[in-house]
Amino acid sequence: MRPDGHIRHILIVGGGTAGWLAASHLARRLRATDPEGVAVTLLESPDIPIIGVGEGTVPAFRQTLKHLGIRETDFIRECDATFKQSIRFVDWVHNPGSHPTRAYHHVFDYPAVDGLDPTPYWLMGAAGDKSYVDAVSVQGQVIDQHLGPKLMTQPEYEGITNYAYHLDAPKLAAFLMRHATEKLGVKHILANVTGVEMAESGDIAAVETDRAGRVDADLFVDCTGFSAKLIEGAMGVRFVPKSDVLFCEHALAVQVPYASPDEPLPSCTHATALDAGWVWDIGLTDRRGTGYVYSSAHTSHEAAEAALREYLRPTIGKMADEVTPRRIPMRIGMREKFWQRNCVAIGLSQGFVEPLEATGILVYDVTARMLAEQMPGTRAAMDAVASRFNERVRYGWDRVIDFIKLHYCLTKRTDSDFWQDNRCEDGIPEHLAEQLAVWRHQPPTAYDFATRYEIFNLENYLYVLYGMEFETDMVPLAGRYGEADAARRLFDDIGREARELCGELLPHRELIARIKRYGLQTI
Amino acid sequence: MTINIVPLQATIHDKIKVKDPRSAVILDSQILPLVIQEIPAAAADMPVVFVKNGETGQFQAVALLGLESKENLFAGPDGWADVYVPRIVMNMPFKLVNLEDGTGRLVYGIDDASPLVGDEGDALYENGTETDYLQMRKQGLQSYVEQDMITNSIIKLFVDLDLFVQKSLGVDVKGQRIQLDGIYLIDESKLNALADDKFLDLRKRGILPVIYAHLFSLQQVRRLASLKAGRNAA
Numbered sequence A: 001m002r003p004d005g006h007i008r009h010i011l012i013v014g015g016g017t018a019g020w021l022a023a024s025h026l027a028r029r030l031r032a033t034d035p036e037g038v039a040v041t042l043l044e045s046p047d048i049p050i051i052g053v054g055e056g057t058v059p060a061f062r063q064t065l066k067h068l069g070i071r072e073t074d075f076i077r078e079c080d081a082t083f084k085q086s087i088r089f090v091d092w093v094h095n096p097g098s099h100p101t102r103a104y105h106h107v108f109d110y111p112a113v114d115g116l117d118p119t120p121y122w123l124m125g126a127a128g129d130k131s132y133v134d135a136v137s138v139q140g141q142v143i144d145q146h147l148g149p150k151l152m153t154q155p156e157y158e159g160i161t162n163y164a165y166h167l168d169a170p171k172l173a174a175f176l177m178r179h180a181t182e183k184l185g186v187k188h189i190l191a192n193v194t195g196v197e198m199a200e201s202g203d204i205a206a207v208e209t210d211r212a213g214r215v216d217a218d219l220f221v222d223c224t225g226f227s228a229k230l231i232e233g234a235m236g237v238r239f240v241p242k243s244d245v246l247f248c249e250h251a252l253a254v255q256v257p258y259a260s261p262d263e264p265l266p267s268c269t270h271a272t273a274l275d276a277g278w279v280w281d282i283g284l285t286d287r288r289g290t291g292y293v294y295s296s297a298h299t300s301h302e303a304a305e306a307a308l309r310e311y312l313r314p315t316i317g318k319m320a321d322e323v324t325p326r327r328i329p330m331r332i333g334m335r336e337k338f339w340q341r342n343c344v345a346i347g348l349s350q351g352f353v354e355p356l357e358a359t360g361i362l363v364y365d366v367t368a369r370m371l372a373e374q375m376p377g378t379r380a381a382m383d384a385v386a387s388r389f390n391e392r393v394r395y396g397w398d399r400v401i402d403f404i405k406l407h408y409c410l411t412k413r414t415d416s417d418f419w420q421d422n423r424c425e426d427g428i429p430e431h432l433a434e435q436l437a438v439w440r441h442q443p444p445t446a447y448d449f450a451t452r453y454e455i456f457n458l459e460n461y462l463y464v465l466y467g468m469e470f471e472t473d474m475v476p477l478a479g480r481y482g483e484a485d486a487a488r489r490l491f492d493d494i495g496r497e498a499r500e501l502c503g504e505l506l507p508h509r510e511l512i513a514r515i516k517r518y519g520l521q522t523i
Numbered sequence B: 001m002t003i004n005i006v007p008l009q010a011t012i013h014d015k016i017k018v019k020d021p022r023s024a025v026i027l028d029s030q031i032l033p034l035v036i037q038e039i040p041a042a043a044a045d046m047p048v049v050f051v052k053n054g055e056t057g058q059f060q061a062v063a064l065l066g067l068e069s070k071e072n073l074f075a076g077p078d079g080w081a082d083v084y085v086p087r088i089v090m091n092m093p094f095k096l097v098n099l100e101d102g103t104g105r106l107v108y109g110i111d112d113a114s115p116l117v118g119d120e121g122d123a124l125y126e127n128g129t130e131t132d133y134l135q136m137r138k139q140g141l142q143s144y145v146e147q148d149m150i151t152n153s154i155i156k157l158f159v160d161l162d163l164f165v166q167k168s169l170g171v172d173v174k175g176q177r178i179q180l181d182g183i184y185l186i187d188e189s190k191l192n193a194l195a196d197d198k199f200l201d202l203r204k205r206g207i208l209p210v211i212y213a214h215l216f217s218l219q220q221v222r223r224l225a226s227l228k229a230g231r232n233a234a
């Protein structure tokens, strides 16, 4: 540490998605290109590969790319990105084969609230037999027809419907690296951290490396993935496991080809529930990324692998027997603290829950930006900022866990222990249980999401709650909603708008091809 | 309007004649693309603006001919008024087309189905050889294709220099406000804020008169309004 205690150099250890996102946010906000700014260095091992999964994002990622000064056209071209407009949940509600409705969408467009909140009227049946999503939004229909979210004439980062991306994770890390080093002034070192030198105060003084010697800094950001070299290894911060709430702690990931190169390109993530977990299925331009996320307490690794092959068989045929899935153990939970003294954990080192709603990149991105924007000027000011940071990030993770658990605990499935156990009330976090108790008697409102640090909001809950066929008792409330005619007109309008829109939007695959060929304009 | 472009051939097209393209009836084009070289001339009669091509999202320079979609206030049932007629019209019914034989070779083609084609006007062949008229038209096409390529590179330069702004143009037609969206202009303040070397480069390439003609032509939106008012009255 320098004698004046000023923060002048930040070292990020780890060059996965989290490391490069953190480096980019810090460098941009703290002006790393300016000699008077804060220097930002990212050090990563040339030998330990990044985890290389994490292909789904949420719409906030779009703002991040823009904020970092990245061209959407470049990002789409270089990260094999495609558009994601929803997550489509298959077989989450009913035992497979027992019910005509197999799937629901959690779309990214907010319900169309045009002076009139449609939700209570949908609950009271004013939309007939339309699903919740199709009643309140056009987007489900856009997705069902494999259409893209935007017109070629729209500028970068703007769409007709709200969207996020699917992307190739290793390509994203490489792309962010180029941007961070070439444009944002991040210094890049390839070396293995072999030891950590502690100061007398208990701070980290420097890291020792095998080929770049000793590297010191004023603040250290641990982005070393599940290995958590600094936050756990050096600072000894405890991990708080959450596997009693979210049971899935293994993944089997595998990339598979399309049956034909012009197969329609889905613009949603498919999340298909199986006996002991669920399969993600993400369409990039030239391949799919899939994986079974499961609870090893409810199935064996062998059985899980067999289940994944069965899932793939209808689309890839006998190649389902030839692919070799990679098994990834996952640490489910988060740190007791995320910022301890002069060490901050961002990324898998900080915490992780199964990738159901693409919360990984989201939380790492949000916390990296929060870190950059709150970076104190001196070491002396750091502990107070850290303590608030810890509170907020912990609040964020707790709410993420609530939201993921929501997808499970509302199931009506009874066909395996995994689903039975998920219905069990013991596993439901207190805050979520409280919310559900309220929502049994009235639809959720913005009042139920009171802080600025909510990661998921009213709209996200609405799609999942009513996609999962959650029941809100409207009978005592019926007299408060006297605009059923207006609501019916609204539902009709949305239906009409959806049909018109579907005539205007390009097929998703065609849209991506044109963007790659012509590029998008910035205005 | 059906379009049926076939390669020009003496054996097939020796009998036909072609009318003056100014008689072409293009009633339903609100905009027509321009090449950079014709912008100053077009700007004297009609607004010249930039729009995004719906298929590709790329900017293109266009003459604005009407205030509503499918409205061309400069052409009536008998053809074009006495105004500048965009070269894309003046090339009709000819077009350079890619041969679909795998070679991608460019050949001269003619739109057989065009109302300009018939037994009135200029002949294309005489005793199996090309008339002077046809040779002149072919040269026109050839230079148009070259100018189109230059146009694309200049528009790309405008994009790279970040000169465009989106503008919604409003005019009153007999007390009724008409709003035109999806229009892009070159922003004068962005132009003035260019670094000296960039500005000098535009000047050396002779692009400045084009830009000023475009900016000046925006006054012509009022002309569209009065043409429209006149038409409504008639």
Ligand SMILES: Cc1cc2nc3c(=O)[nH]c(=O)nc-3n(C[C@H](O)[C@H](O)[C@H](O)COP(=O)(O)OP(=O)(O)OC[C@H]3O[C@@H](n4cnc5c(N)ncnc54)[C@H](O)[C@@H]3O)c2cc1C
Residues within 6 Å of the ligand: A013, A014, A015, A016, A017, A018, A019, A043, A044, A045, A046, A047, A048, A049, A050, A051, A052, A053, A054, A055, A056, A057, A169, A191, A192, A193, A194, A223, A224, A225, A226, A227, A229, A251, A253, A291, A328, A330, A346, A347, A348, A349, A355, A358, A359, A360, A361, A362, A364
């Ligand atoms: C199965 C699975 C699916 C996922 N799906 C999604 C998803 O769809 N959406 C989403 O948002 N997130 C998803 N995630 C989370 C996603 O993987 C992470 O968001 C992202 O990849 C961040 O990883 P990371 O950068 O923290 O760690 P890693 O990618 O593991 O990077 C660790 C870095 O630390 C370096 N390192 C380690 N030790 C040392 C050392 N001693 N010295 C020097 N360097 C070292 C390594 O070289 C590497 O660069 C998923 C995660 C899993 C497990």
